[in-house]
Amino acid sequence: MSTLFLIQFLNGLQLGVLLFLLAAGLTLVFGIMDFVNLAHGSLYMVGAFFCATLTFWTGSFVWAALLAIPLTALVGLVLEIGVIRHLYQRDHLDHVLATFGFILIADTLVHLIWGPEGIAIPLPGYLRGQVEVLPGIIFPTFRLVIIGSGLLVAFGLYWLIGRTRLGMLIRAGASNRTMVSALGIDIKTLFTAVFALGAVLAGLAGMLIAPITEATIGMGNDIIITAFVVIIVGGIGSMKGAFIGALLIGLIDTLGRSFLDDILKLFIPINAAETAGPAISSMLIYLIMAAVLAFRPQGLFPPKVR
Amino acid sequence: MFKKTGIAALGLALMASATYAADIKIGYVTTLTTPAAVLGNDMKDAVNLALEHLGGKMAGKTVEVIFEDDGFKPEIGKQKTDKLVQQDDVPIVAGYIWSNVLLASAKSVLDAGKFLISSNAGPSQIAGKLCNKNFFSTSWQNDQTPMAMGEVLNQQGVKSLYLLGPNYAAGKNMMTGVQRTFKGEIKGKDLTKWPSQLDFSAELAKAKASGAEAIFVFYPGKAGGAFIKQYQQAGLKGVMDLYTVFTVDAISLPKLQAGKLEGVLGSRLTQQWDPTLDNAANKKFVADFRTKYKRYPSFYAAQAYDTINLIASGVEAVGGDMTKTDDLRAAMEKADYASVRGKYTYGKNHFPVQNFYLREVVADADGNWTTKVVKTVYENHVDPYVGECPLAQ
Amino acid sequence: MSDTASAQLNDHLRVPDFFGSSTGRVVTLVFMAVLLLVPVAAHFLGIRLQLVSLDFITRILCLAIAAVSLNLILGFGGMISFGHAAFIGIGAYCVGIPAYHGYGSAWLHFPLAVVASAAFALITGAISLRTRGVYFIMITMAFAQMGYYFFLSLEEYGGDDGLTIYSRSVFGIIDIEDKMVLFLLTYACLVAAIYSVYRIVNSRFGMVVRGCNSNEARMKALGYNTYAYKLTAYVIAGGMCGLAGALLGNFTTFISPDMMSWSRSGELMFMVILGGTGSLFGPVFGAVTFVFIEELLSSFTTYWALPFGILLILSVLFIKGGLNGLIQRGWKRD
Structure with missing residues (x-):
């Protein structure tokens, strides 16, 4: 039981880290440009597909990922300059609708x-195996790599936002946009840079998950809703x-997926528990979100100045 | 400006409706968008190949197949079926990969007194209580293939099993099917969110912790490839043997090969058809399919090919007069055509009574991954729901 | 407050005429007449064309009712609900579940659909309206997702596979198994829905709700309990949308949790915006245009979502005030 719990804890951590990569970009774009980007999941998909194609071209997943990152950034740049920029002045409703249209186009x-079939990404041999994390706890190497890269990115963002000039501008922009531009900062460029950064983070998440699931059409459409739940629970604009x-x-x-059906079996018939379990565990995160908002309408960690 | 657009749109609409006038129209509902489109396209290719083999005619009359996309959703599938039945007024609606889409659509077709022919889906309801004289299947009832697998597991001496599949009609049938015949212990079962869940980390960890000797899996389409990878990445090969139904197919194998997932070679699955089955119709089908489309046909394609030939056998029997529904039905009940699976008969619920084979994943002479038949598991197997069907034989 | 802002406020609080401008009156009347007469004529003339068929138009009308109800809170009340499809789902299951158990009476189904949806709106609205802005958008979506997963978990009623309704609601006086009757009933419900919204927004209650949209702080300062007013509007909209769900369930005779997925809510929002928020007939224009274009494009190409997405973005960027705005202005851009 405890072994299983630890493994599931690692699995949960891996999913959490992946969600963080998506949510970080969302919350940046949201916090600074006040822009709701439903199409953030499409960047996640695009990153995965770039990485898949490049893996077959270069023959190496690692090189492919490194090359796919600037490519995803480029897509982010083009998107921001071409369309998104013209939407900042509109209300949230228009953001939701326009980016909803984007999802259709991207898919x-x-x-x-x-093509429709999706692409499987081959991993190099040293990433395909398993590691014994603790005695008796065997975990896929690549999932550990995901956790590691995610934590590394988290640390990098912490440094970027807390210690660099760009980070200072981002923090300032999040607190008071007009003031930043009044100080002579080119707010347009800042916005473009932030959007591209968000795109890279989303693309990176896509690249990391694709060797596990495959790069497929619409892969971002479900997880993006979960990422929104994350930033709402955490507080919009707060890293x-x-x-x-x-x-x-x-x-x-x-x-929830792992243990809920066993818990439910204590109360309801086994068959009902087996089918209700997955549905109720999917519901759990929305329950958490509603509960958080009911008691803290600004999320758990709202940014201080607004 | 908008007036003009409106008029243009109306013009387009009228053009769209001016369908080319074939003598016999057949509706075909399958998945043409979303990642599952790869299955739908395989079926569409097979339908077109069958028509080509027939010279585009049945009983001397021209045939047109109207393809509709179910978008991988029961609701859309039903909408498109309604359109085929009401607007296009086709006498036969065929296709259907997904059991839930078929269940949603069946009423529309059958209430209108038209024929419904499933090229793949075989939900238990349609085989049992909801069976209908105008329904035919050219595939199988969902429980049958996993039943054959349960039998194989017994023969291999597997003592305990963990079950994993998606939470929809077919997934539930597959789980029931294997439990009907498997005599060992079921250590646990998980049904996952369909079709969005592609990461099975939590379920694999549970399966491993359960201590089961083997794992039985049903994941059609893209989820199958994703599962196989994660099974391998989790290092379960050799720890917990993998037995699958409808998870590894001619569509996922090239992708698995490209992804260098050698773990799938040698894995075993049960099915009513295989590209190596030795009969003239199958040889012609597989050879021509490979020539035309440069790949192996999947079982989806084989069943779609059979669907068109079954219809052709019926249409020939009534001389192309689609109003003779009783004669058409009687002709199709004989299954008097060259099926690529070999000869089979129909039970009273119009599901095939047929053989099931054990197949193994191997590399062919050119190094392409495909399957071959190991042995016959069932001969003339009858589905378990036929007794619940109130139709008379 | 600046001049333009107060002008905007006045603009907001101006009582909408039933049809709007004189051009608007003509176009709207013609449009509604076409919507009624064309499918009926096509039916009797035996024209087998999807785009003018009773089936197709009935589906649009159901969605139009839902869009009209969404417009009440979104357009007039400024509450951007991203979970409106939940009410459609609840309304539909209120037909499906009793029918599954053999209770076929429409006099049970329809009131149940309205009451259940309104109750769901009351509970979720009470929590959601504590938040504002993007949080409101997202919390309404969260509640809809909960509803989605709730129906997904109901194994008895098909779960993910959905539920087929084997016979439509029985009214006794009319027979909606006849698709013409169902079409006329749906049309009547749509007209009734539009008229109710007209009466509501022009009542004292409606003025307060619209006032909250323009300037909630001012309404509060005037002593109104804005929370209660908004919640009431939210509940009314929920109930009205439940009716749309019951009709849609009866029409499709198949219901599944997919009816309440977040993309459905997004589509409803789109219909409202496309048609023009805060106008009486806008959502109807929006629903018709949206579904019509979708159907048209998908009949030409498998890749219909591409031009459709582009059209959606262009309409957001360039059509101010939606289609209704265009119509009222007599087709001029501004």
Whole structure:
């Protein structure tokens, strides 16, 4: 039981880290540009497909991922300059609708370019195996790599936002946008840079999950809703909130899937528990979100100045 | 400006409706968008190949197949079926990969007194209580293939099993099927969110912790490839043997090969058909399919090919007069056509009574991954729901 | 407050005429007449064309009722609900579940659909309305997702596979198994829904709700319990949408949790925006245009979502005030 719990804890951590990569970009774009980007999941998909194609071209997953990152950033840049920029002045409703349209376009473009079947990404031999983390706890190497890279990115963001000039501008922009531009900062460029950063983080998440699941059409459409739950629970615009929220949601989702049907079996017939279990564990994260908002309408860690 | 657009749109609409006038129209509902489109396209290719083999005619009359996309959703599938039945007024609606789409759509077709022919889905309800004289299957009832697998597991001496599959109609049938015949202990069972869940880390960890000797899996389409990878990444090969139904197919194998997942070679599955089955119709089908589309046909394709030939046998019998529904039905009940699985008969619920084979994943002479038949598990197997069907034989 | 802002406020609080401008009156009347007469004529003339068929138009009308109800809170009340499809689902299951157990009376189904949806709206609205802005958008979506997973977990009623309704609701006086009757009933419900919204937004209650949309702080300062007003509007909209769900369930005779997925809520929002928020007939224009274009494009190409997505974005960027705005202005851009 305890072995299983530890493994599920690691699985939950891995999901949480992945959610963090998505949520970090969302919360940046949301916090600074006040822009709701439903199409953030499409960048996640695009990252995965770039990485898949490049893996077959270069013959190496690692090189492919390194090359796919600037490519995803480029997509983010083009998107921001081409369309998103013109939407900042509109209200949230228009954001939701326009980016909803984007999801349709992105999914169909991917279908046209890569075909419907999706691509499996081969991993190099040293990433395919398993590691004995603790005695008796055997865990896939690549999932550990995901956890590691996610934590590394989290630390990098912490440094970027807390210690660099760009980070200072981001923090300032989140607190008071007009003031930043009044100080002579080119707010347009800042916004573009932040959007591209968000795109890279989402793309990276896609690249990391694709060797496990495959790069497929519409892969971002379900997880993006979960990522929204994360930033709402954590507090919009807060990086700390996104991190803690992501780990929380990742763990709850995984542990729910793992143990809820066993718990339910104590109360309801086994057959009903087996089918209700997965549905109720999917519901759990929304229950958490509603509960958090009912008591703290601004999320757990709302940014201080607004 | 909008007036003009409106008029243009109306014009387009009228053009769209001016369908080319074939003598016999057949509706075909399958999945043409979403990642599952790869299955739907395989079926569509097979349908087109069958029509080509027939010279585009049945009983001397021209045939047109109207393809509709179910978008992988029961609701859309039903909408498209309604359109085929009401607007296109086709006498036969065929296709259907997914059991839940078929269940949602069946009423529309059958209430209108038209024929419904499933090329893949075989939900228990349609085989039992909801069986209908105008329904035919050219595939199987969902429980049958896993029943054959349960039998294989017994023969291999497997003592305990963990079950994993998606939470929808077919997933539930598959789990029931294997439990019907498997005599060992079921250590646990998980049904996952369908079709969105592709990461099975939590379920695999549970399966491993359960201590089961083997794992039985049903994941059609893209989920199958994802599962196989994660099974391998979790290092379960050799710890917990993998037995699958409808998870490894001619569509996932090339992808698994490209992804270098050698773990799947040698894995075993049960099915009513295999590209190596030795009969003239199958040889022609597989050879021509490979020539035309440069890949192996999947079982989806084989069943779709059979669907068109079954219809052709019926249409020939009534001389192309689609109003003779009783004669058409009687002709199709004989299954008097060259099926690529070999000869089979129909039970009273119009599901095939047929053989099931054990297949193994191997590399062919050119190094392409495919399957071959190991042995016959069941001969002339009858599905377990036929007794619940109130139709008279 | 600046001049433009107060002008905007006045603009908001102006009582909408039933049809709007004189051009609007003509276009709207013609449009509604076409919506009624064309499918009926096509039916009697035996024209087998999907886009003018009773089936197709009935589905649009059901969605139009839902869009009209969403417009009450979104357009007039400024509450951006991203979970409106939940009410459609609840309404539909209120037909499906009793029918599954053999209770076929419409006099049970329809009131149940309205009451259950309104109750769901009351509970979720009471919590959601504590939040604002994006949080409100997201919490309404969260509640809809909960509803989605709730029905998914109901194994008895098909779970993910959905539930087939083997006979439609029985009214006794009319027979909606006849698709013409169902069409006319749905049409009547749509007209009734539009008229109710007209009466509501022009009542004192409606003025307060619209006032909250323009300037909630001012309404509070005037002593109104804005929370209660908004919640009431939310509940009314929920109940009305439940009716749309019951009709849709009867129409499709198949219901599944998918009816309440978040993309469905997004589509409803789109219909409202496309048609023009805060106008009486806008949501109807929006629903018709949306479904019509979707159907048209998908009949031409498998890749219909691409041009459709582009159209959606262009309409957000360039059509101010939605289709209704265009119509009222007599087709001019501004």
